Amino acid sequence: MSRHVVARTDELADGERKIVEIEGRSIGLFRVGDAWYAVRNTCPHQSGPLCRGYLTGLLESDGPGEFRYSRRGEMLRCPWHGWEFDLRTGQSWVDPTRLRVRHYETTVEPGSALLTGTPPVAPGQRVPGPYTAETYEVSVDHDYVVIEF
Amino acid sequence: MSAPTDARTEQSAPPTTGAVDVDVHHDLAAVEELFPYLDAHWRDYVVERGLPGFDTNYYPQASPMSVRPDLLRPDGPPPATDPATVAADVLDRTGSSTAILNCLYGVQPMQNEYLAAALSSALNDWQRERWLAVDPRLRASIVVPTQNAELAAREIDRTAADGAFVQVLMFVRDRMQLGKRFFWPIYEAAERHGLPIAVHPFGSFNHPNTPAGWASTYIEEYVAQAQLFHAQVVSIVCQGVLARFPELRFVLLESGASWLPPLMWRFDKDWKGLRHDTPWVDRAPSDLIRRHFRLATAPLDVEGPDGLLRLIDQLGSDEMLLYSSDYPHHHHDPGVGSVLGLPDDLRQKVLSGNARALYPLDRGGHR
Ligand code: FES
Numbered sequence: 001m002s003r004h005v006v007a008r009t010d011e012l013a014d015g016e017r018k019i020v021e022i023e024g025r026s027i028g029l030f031r032v033g034d035a036w037y038a039v040r041n042t043c044p045h046q047s048g049p050l051c052r053g054y055l056t057g058l059l060e061s062d063g064p065g066e067f068r069y070s071r072r073g074e075m076l077r078c079p080w081h082g083w084e085f086d087l088r089t090g091q092s093w094v095d096p097t098r099l100r101v102r103h104y105e106t107t108v109e110p111g112s113a114l115l116t117g118t119p120p121v122a123p124g125q126r127v128p129g130p131y132t133a134e135t136y137e138v139s140v141d142h143d144y145v146v147i148e149f
Numbered sequence: 150m151s152a153p154t155d156a157r158t159e160q161s162a163p164p165t166t167g168a169v170d171v172d173v174h175h176d177l178a179a180v181e182e183l184f185p186y187l188d189a190h191w192r193d194y195v196v197e198r199g200l201p202g203f204d205t206n207y208y209p210q211a212s213p214m215s216v217r218p219d220l221l222r223p224d225g226p227p228p229a230t231d232p233a234t235v236a237a238d239v240l241d242r243t244g245s246s247t248a249i250l251n252c253l254y255g256v257q258p259m260q261n262e263y264l265a266a267a268l269s270s271a272l273n274d275w276q277r278e279r280w281l282a283v284d285p286r287l288r289a290s291i292v293v294p295t296q297n298a299e300l301a302a303r304e305i306d307r308t309a310a311d312g313a314f315v316q317v318l319m320f321v322r323d324r325m326q327l328g329k330r331f332f333w334p335i336y337e338a339a340e341r342h343g344l345p346i347a348v349h350p351f352g353s354f355n356h357p358n359t360p361a362g363w364a365s366t367y368i369e370e371y372v373a374q375a376q377l378f379h380a381q382v383v384s385i386v387c388q389g390v391l392a393r394f395p396e397l398r399f400v401l402l403e404s405g406a407s408w409l410p411p412l413m414w415r416f417d418k419d420w421k422g423l424r425h426d427t428p429w430v431d432r433a434p435s436d437l438i439r440r441h442f443r444l445a446t447a448p449l450d451v452e453g454p455d456g457l458l459r460l461i462d463q464l465g466s467d468e469m470l471l472y473s474s475d476y477p478h479h480h481h482d483p484g485v486g487s488v489l490g491l492p493d494d495l496r497q498k499v500l501s502g503n504a505r506a507l508y509p510l511d512r513g514g515h516r
Contacts, residue, residue: 061428064330064389068428082422094421094433 002149006038009108009143015073019051022149027104029145030055030087032073037087038147039076041100043054048080050101056084058093105148112140156452164489165472166244169504170447172445172473173239173248173401175280177202182279186271191264203268207351209476212367216481223490236284239476246501247510248476249315250280250289251402252514253458257295257320258354265294266304273308281313283512287413290318290347298331302338309342312433312512316345316400320352321377328381328388336394343509345443348381350374375450378404379412383436385453386416386453391441392429398507400443403475405450410463413438439466443507445473446499454490461463471507 006020012031019028019041026041028051041051057072075093076085084093091101177183180202184192192201208215220228220238229235239248256268272292280288291308293301317339325331326374327348339346357363359373360380378401385391385399413435416483420434432435451460461467472488504510 050211059425060394061431064393064429066429094424 004149005114005144007145009024009145015055017051017055020147022147024147025146026051028052028076029106029142030076030149031068032087036108036145038104038106039085039087039090041105042082042101043078043083043085044082044101045078048078050076050078053077053079055087055095058086062138066120107148108143109146109148110140111142111144114142114144159331163242163244165485165500166178166246167483168243168245168247168260168472168500169508169510170239170243170245170248170470170474170476171400171504171508172447173235173250174229174253174478175232175235175276176204176229176252177254182399183268183275186274186278187247187267190268191271194264196254200318203255203259205253205258206352207253207281209367215478216476217477218289220477231516232280232283232287235476236287236453237468239474240284240286243474245474247286247514248505249346249508250276250287251318252276252290252292253349253351257323257352259296262294262296262300262469265296266291266300269294269301269304270307274306274312277311277313282515283310287514288313288315288508288510289317291344293317293319293335295319295323295332295335295353298334303336305335305344309338310343313510313514314344314513315508315510316347318347318349321348321350321353321374321381321404322352322356322358322449324353324355325380326384326388328384328386328390330388331394333390336390336397340394340397340407343396345400345507347400347402349402350377350404364443374409375404380444381407382409382412383416384505385432385441386434386437387427389427391437392431398443400445400471400507402445402473403447403478404444405448406444406446406464406470407460409438409442409444410460410465413464428433436466439469443469443471443503445471445475445480446488447473447475447482451487454487457484457487457491458495465494467498468506470499 004022004028006128007018009027012018014031014033017030018027018030025040028041029036039051041049043050054077056075056077057069058075060068075085076087085091085101090100092099153260182466216228225493239245252272254272256265259265269292276289281289291305291314293304295301300449305317319327336346358370362375366371391397416434420430424430451457461470488496
């Protein structure tokens with residue numbers, strides 16, 4: 001399990017996303033309120049770019065003509081064929097037990113902690129970043145989103 | 150008259166012994182047959198206007214693929230108008246134990262909903278006295294004026310107490326799609342009485358006879374029937390009829406069945422991406438279809454027992470097919486040969502088991 005710093009918390013506003021690449025995998029990072037979610041940018045259906053889809057709400061119904069809409073911004077709809085996935089769990093709505101998109105643990109940590117060496121990040125070290133050719137500058141003044149991978 | 154009860158004990162038992170034939174048609178020889186069941190106002194109305202009757206000519210009788218040629222007797226009564234003859238043809242000769250009569254008299258196409266309601270009641274009373282009362286093996290579908298769903302529901306309530314009425318008859322072509330709320334009082338009443346809704350080809354002329362518009366010829370209309378059923382299945386599922394009436398069942402008559410598996414496949418696929426349109430469809434449409442829809446075998450649109458086995462496999466259920474003869478109509482194949490060629494357990498299900506599980510046959514016929 002490695003940890004990757006992928007964003008500064010002030011980079012994304014509520015409802016925004018960022019697509020990063022870690023070890024050759026495309027991953028979407030989403031901010032919903034103060035929660036952060038990371039899911040694989042590959043739809044389990046036919047490998048569409050899931051994380052480029054609409055973020056929508058959970059639509060349920062108590063009967064014909066009744067629409068119960070909740071959890072706005074927590075369902076990700078694949079741009080290819082519209083299958084919906086729950087950002088929190090990665091589960092698909094249509095077949096939650098059998099079909100889910102890989103999702104990853106995220107944590108928000110202050111730069112100071114990352115720099116002062118909570119393992120595996122050594123003090124003063126530059127933390128490997130999301131872009132293969134780059135590293136991510138971490139400073140003590142900001143909070144960062146870390147994906148466990 | 151009584152039918153042999155156990156096929157296996159009778160050497161010469163006909164092959165469909167014990168079958169439930171879910172689609173048999175009967176007819177009025179003349180509109181006057183209804184007069185005893187119409188009140189004075191409507192009787193006089195028909196007479197004073199010189200109305201010749203309400204036959205629809207859904208099946209031009211002498212057209213190929215229409216009435217069985219052997220039943221067209223120039224000097225005899227019109228086909229399927231004599232109860233004893235019908236019972237002899239569909240029960241005694243075949244060994245079937247039960248036949249469900251579906252009356253196609255032209256009530257639903259008319260514009261006057263009150264006349265339609267009066268005729269529906271008269272037809273149901275006529276069915277009871279002239280048909281059901283003379284042979285305990287006969288059952289019937291309730292005729293309803295679908296022009297007015299409230300009156301239709303009232304007719305179901307009036308009629309369903311008689312256990313020989315085992316379903317409600319509608320048509321694939323009505324003024325609007327069958328899923329619409331307009332029809333829900335009919336479904337509510339049917340569910341309350343534990344009666345399935347049969348959907349038969351043809352129906353109202355207020356809607357084109359193919360989904361694409363008016364056909365120019367009989368062959369175009371005839372071939373396009375399955376597409377109308379297609380649209381109605383989608384409507385019934387999407388409009389939430391099955392969510393609102395979870396015990397309701399639909400029986401699709403005379404429309405074949407091979408068109409359904411591809412529809413189920415596509416319906417599931419599209420629902421996954423479009424379910425926001427109809428969130429009350431909270432499970433795969435194919436699951437709902439398997440649970441709520443049944444299909445009669447005549448005319449069967451697959452070849453032989455192998456084709457039928459494949460179809461059952463593709464439907465994903467061996468409980469959906471119901472044997473029917475569609476008497477007195479005949480198509481290229483009523484399907485009986487294919488049904489008889491099935492393995493024992495499946496044959497039994499198609500011939501009678503599935504129908505017995507569906508219809509309240511034990512509420513009893515007359516006598
Ligand atoms: S690839 Fe995502 S829904 Fe088909």
